[in-house]
Amino acid sequence: MARRTGRRPGKQDTREVILAAAREAFADRGYDGASIRAIATSAGVDPALVHHYFGTKEQLFLATVQPPVDPAELIPKLVAGGVDGLGRRLLETFLSVWEHPVTGPAFEALLRRAFANRVSARLVREFFAVQVIRRAMQSLGGAIDPAEVPLRATLAASQLFGLAVTRYVLRFEPLASAPRETVVAAVAPNLQRYFTGELS
Numbered sequence: 001m002a003r004r005t006g007r008r009p010g011k012q013d014t015r016e017v018i019l020a021a022a023r024e025a026f027a028d029r030g031y032d033g034a035s036i037r038a039i040a041t042s043a044g045v046d047p048a049l050v051h052h053y054f055g056t057k058e059q060l061f062l063a064t065v066q067p068p069v070d071p072a073e074l075i076p077k078l079v080a081g082g083v084d085g086l087g088r089r090l091l092e093t094f095l096s097v098w099e100h101p102v103t104g105p106a107f108e109a110l111l112r113r114a115f116a117n118r119v120s121a122r123l124v125r126e127f128f129a130v131q132v133i134r135r136a137m138q139s140l141g142g143a144i145d146p147a148e149v150p151l152r153a154t155l156a157a158s159q160l161f162g163l164a165v166t167r168y169v170l171r172f173e174p175l176a177s178a179p180r181e182t183v184v185a186a187v188a189p190n191l192q193r194y195f196t197g198e199l200s
Contacts, residue, residue, distance in 0.1 A: 015053050018043045023064045027122035031061055031130045061131070065123045068106035069097055071131040078136050083143040086136070087156075087192030088184060094160050095180050098168050108169060111161070128161075129153045137195075144195065155194040163187060 021043035025034040036057055040047040054060035062070070078089050097103045113120040133153035137144050144152065166172045167183070175183070 014045065014049070018045065018050055018053060018060075019064055022060050023119050023123065026061055026064055026126055027119040030122075031057075031126045036060070058131075061127070065110070065127045067110065067127055067131075068103035071135060074132070075135050075139055079139040083140050083196055085192070086140070086195050087190075088188040090136070090156070091160070091184055091188045091191055092180075094164075095183065098164060099180070104168070107164075111164065111169060125157070128157050133157065148199070151199065152194055155199075156191060159187065159191050159194065 018039065022034070022039045025039045025042060028034075029038075034057075036050050037047050039060070040050045043050070050060065054063055074093060078086065078093060081089065098107055110120075110124060114124040115121070129150070133156055134149055137146075137149050137153070163183070167175050167178075
């Protein structure tokens with residue numbers, strides 16, 4: 001059967017079909033393994049139409065995840081002080097997003113979807129590992145061995161998302177009501193070790 005190309009009837013339908021194909025592609029193959037061409041083929045449209053609706057692959061990925069914050073806005077602030085203190089800056093930013101009246105509930109909804117759905121879980125992992133941690137580490141130049149970035153990124157994710165679940169979702173006390181400064185003082189050194197310390 002010939003592959004359909006070009007526009008589908010109904011702009012909203014076409015956009016949703018592309019998004020559905022993109023979710024599956026990013027979940028199955030990860031951000032790096034998925035391509036606009038493969039997503040377009042799965043959606044039954046021309047790759048140019050994917051670019052028309054979403055622009056770049058990165059913009060398409062963000063549209064599938066719908067994070068409450070744009071990493072492009074956060075990364076420059078995180079890396080501005082270099083690798084020293086990165087753990088503290090990332091943690092302070094992470095906590096401020098969770099405690100904001102708009103982004104906090106959006107982040108919780110995103111996390112709950114990840115718990116309930118394999119595709120959502122993979123998308124959240126890819127978003128954090130690729131769009132946040134990897135971009136932050138790459139922005140720091142050669143300060144961190146590129147070969148260690150995947151492991152360090154997932155260790156950082158385990159710390160941050162474990163904290164988010166216990167503090168904001170399950171609300172374990174006394175952590176749930178502990179002052180932000182106390183949490184940062186206790187957790188930031190461990191997070192920094194995941195970025196720059198010995199892993200052995």
